[in-house]
Amino acid sequence: MNAAAQPAFDAVDLIRTKRDGGALTDEAIDWLIRNYTGGVVSAEQMAALAMAIFFRGLDARELSRWTAAMIATGERMDFSSLSRPTVDKHSTGGVGDKITLPLAPLVAACGAAVPQLSGRGLGHTGGTLDKLEAIPGWRASLTTAEMLAQLEEVGAVICAAGSGLAPADKMLYALRDVTGTVESIPMISASIMSKKIAEGTSALVLDVKTGAGAFMKSRADSVALAQTMVGLGQAAGVTTVALVTAMDSPLGRSAGNAVEVAESVEVLAGGGPSDVVELTLALAREMLACAGIDADPARVLASGQAMDTWRAMIRAQGGDPDAPLPVARHTEVVRASSDGYLAGLDAMAIGVATWRLGAGRAKQGDPVQAAAGVTWHAGVGDPVRTGQPLFTLHTDTPERLPRALAALQGAASYSPTPVAPAPVLLERIDSA
Ligand code: URA
Numbered sequence: 001m002n003a004a005a006q007p008a009f010d011a012v013d014l015i016r017t018k019r020d021g022g023a024l025t026d027e028a029i030d031w032l033i034r035n036y037t038g039g040v041v042s043a044e045q046m047a048a049l050a051m052a053i054f055f056r057g058l059d060a061r062e063l064s065r066w067t068a069a070m071i072a073t074g075e076r077m078d079f080s081s082l083s084r085p086t087v088d089k090h091s092t093g094g095v096g097d098k099i100t101l102p103l104a105p106l107v108a109a110c111g112a113a114v115p116q117l118s119g120r121g122l123g124h125t126g127g128t129l130d131k132l133e134a135i136p137g138w139r140a141s142l143t144t145a146e147m148l149a150q151l152e153e154v155g156a157v158i159c160a161a162g163s164g165l166a167p168a169d170k171m172l173y174a175l176r177d178v179t180g181t182v183e184s185i186p187m188i189s190a191s192i193m194s195k196k197i198a199e200g201t202s203a204l205v206l207d208v209k210t211g212a213g214a215f216m217k218s219r220a221d222s223v224a225l226a227q228t229m230v231g232l233g234q235a236a237g238v239t240t241v242a243l244v245t246a247m248d249s250p251l252g253r254s255a256g257n258a259v260e261v262a263e264s265v266e267v268l269a270g271g272g273p274s275d276v277v278e279l280t281l282a283l284a285r286e287m288l289a290c291a292g293i294d295a296d297p298a299r300v301l302a303s304g305q306a307m308d309t310w311r312a313m314i315r316a317q318g319g320d321p322d323a324p325l326p327v328a329r330h331t332e333v334v335r336a337s338s339d340g341y342l343a344g345l346d347a348m349a350i351g352v353a354t355w356r357l358g359a360g361r362a363k364q365g366d367p368v369q370a371a372a373g374v375t376w377h378a379g380v381g382d383p384v385r386t387g388q389p390l391f392t393l394h395t396d397t398p399e400r401l402p403r404a405l406a407a408l409q410g411a412a413s414y415s416p417t418p419v420a421p422a423p424v425l426l427e428r429i430d431s432a
Contacts, residue, residue, distance in 0.1 A: 007035070011045040018052035026065045033069035037168045043175055050172070050181040058186040060231075066186070067232055070194035073168040077115075077144065077200040082151055084113040087291040088199065089283055090192055091207040092225070093125035094214055095351035096250035099207065100128050100158060101264035102272075102280050102301075105309035107287045108155025110295035114287075115151055117161035117199055121360045121368070125213075125351060126255065129160055130359070134258035134326055134370035138319030154312045166194040183215050185225050193232040203239040203290035205283055206230070210426065211248035213347025219244070223427060231432025239290045244427040245279060249380050250347045251424075252276040256359040256373015256394065258325040268307040273379065275424050277301075282425055328371035328394035332401050336384045338414040343380065349411035350374055350391075353404040357395040369396050374408075381421040384414065 009031045014024060024032070032049070035041045058066055079086045087107065091097055104114045118140075121127030129140045140160040142150070150157045163170065169191050176182045196204050206229055209215070210222035226242035233240025252273040254263045266272040267280060284297035300306055311321040336342075354360065358369035375392045378384050390412055393404055 007031075007040070011041045011049075015045060015048045015052060018049060018056055021056050023059055024062055026061075029062060029065045030069050030072075033066065033073060033168050037073045037171060046172065047175055047179045047181070050176055050179060050187065053187060054181045054184045063186045063190060063228070064232065064235060067190040067194050067197070070166050070168040070172075070190055071198045074166045074198060075164040076198050077165070079113065079115060079148070079151065079200050079202075081148065082113050084111060084151070084155060085203070085291040085293065086113045086115060086151075086201045087203040087205070087287045088115055088196060088201040089205045089207065089287060090196060092188065092192070092209050092215060094209040094247040094251060095125065095347040095354070096252050096255040096260065097126070097209070098131060098252065098260035098264045099276065099280055099283060101131065101261065102267040102276070102306065102310070103283055103287075104156040104158055105268065105313055106280065106284050106297055106301055106306040108313070109300050109305040109309040110284070110288055110297055111293045112155065112287065112291045113151040114156040115147065115199065115201060116156070116158040117165065117195070118158055119161065126257070126260065126354070126360060128158060130368045131257045131260045132158060132319070134261050135314055135319040135321070136323040138314060138317050140317075142317065150313070150316045154309060154316050156309060156313045158313070159317070161195060161199075165198050169194050185221065185228055188215065188225060189228040189232055193229055193236070196233070197236045197238060201238060203287070204233055205286045205290060206240065206242035207279075207283060208242050208244045209247035210244055211246050211347065213250060213351055214247040219426065223429065226427075226429040227432050230429050234432070241286050241290060242429040243282060243286065243425060244429065246422055246424050246426055247347055248422065249345045250350050251279065253377070253379065254373060254375045255350055255354040256357070257368060257370050258327075259373040259375055259394065262325055265310070268301070268310050270302060275379075275421075279424050326371040328369075329396045330394075330398040330401070332393045332405070333389045334391040334393070334405065334408055336378075336386055336388050336390045336412065336414075338384070339386050340384065340414045340416045341419045342378050342382050342384050342412060343415035343419045344413040345376060345380060346411040349407050350376070353393065353407040353411070356404040356407055357393055357400050358397055371396060374404075379421065381419050
């Protein structure tokens with residue numbers, strides 16, 4: 001090997017630097033990300049570095065360079081040819097979080113272009129693409145040309161992010177997922193914002209979840225995550241705002257695939273659970289403000305225009321919006337064990353039960369069941385009587401039921417006195 005071909009850094013030295021609380025230089029960060037993606041830095045070394053970052057963090061300069069280096073490993077998209085302003089939304093992931101489904105067509109019906117490059121579920125949180133694939137015929141993969149044409153004609157597209165967008169994040173996220181290093185503010189921020197900045201949207205609204213069913217369990221950590229992501233977005237020229245929203249209880253009345261599509265269609269038809277409607281409208285207002293569009297999303301939702309856009313969006317991707325959604329071959333009902341008022345529904349327990357019923361996957365590439373999921377028949381604050389149906393479990397494979405039922409043990413808590421449901425919208429963050 002000649003001198004020019006010698007590596008500029010030694011991965012072990014960089015791991016030690018971070019492990020001992022030092023800062024990585026810009027050049028070291030570029031070298032690490034480029035060479036991890038290129039197969040020179042091994043997965044073991046990156047796993048050790050991820051754990052060091054988990055404990056030591058990244059300072060503002062390191063984080064900005066880390067994010068830029070991840071973006072530089074892939075392509076950047078360009079929506080500047082569109083006649084409508086682009087605005088995107090990203091949620092850090094929750095249980096029953098189907099908001100993208102009604103939100104994208106609603107904001108498009110108000111005049112924006114909404115390019116929603118989405119993912120699949122892994123672990124206890126569901127994936128938007130898995131949910132939409134419950135619709136017969138609907139396809140997640142589009143070419144860039146198809147995506148641009150749909151954005152111009154329909155205004156909204158929800159599709160799979162191509163493998164060319166921040167490939168470093170795909171590798172790193174999969175590694176973090178199996179090494180206990182997901183719950184890190186700098187690494188979550190770089191992961192989400194590298195994809196969003198590479199996607200080329202001009203505005204972005206973040207829904208940062210907080211509570212038992214979220215990656216960030218404490219409000220202070222969630223606010224710090226929101227501030228960090230807003231800072232990264234604004235520094236990259238993307239108008240970015242975050243809402244910190246509650247994820248102690250799951251959203252709406254369903255978690256799973258087809259069951260969440262059905263609930264989203266209810267919202268588009270003017271009904272649906274009040275927390276889903278409230279969060280959809282709050283995010284829509286923020287997205288429209290960021291895009292500079294003066295429209296009232298509540299009026300557009302009530303007018304049926306958002307439903308028309310949903311139908312056009314589903315059809316444009318091969319789906320039949322009128323086809324019946326898959327129904328599970330087996331159901332099991334769990335009944336309330338107490339009289340009183342429903343005081344809590346544990347989002348994490350319901351997420352795990354949903355996953356165990358077959359709605360999610362244990363590892364990348366596993367198939368999911370379109371009809372699997374959990375629905376609940378009362379929300380926090382509702383009066384309940386012993387023996388009334390509380391949850392219905394849906395699955396095609398009944399051998400999954402015992403473990404799902406075990407996850408739901410103690411998922412509901414009761415109060416003898418009235419309980420007010422906790423607010424969903426907690427905080428708005430518009431600066432770092
Ligand atoms: N979602 C992402 O895309 N990345 C993370 O690190 C966490 C949630």
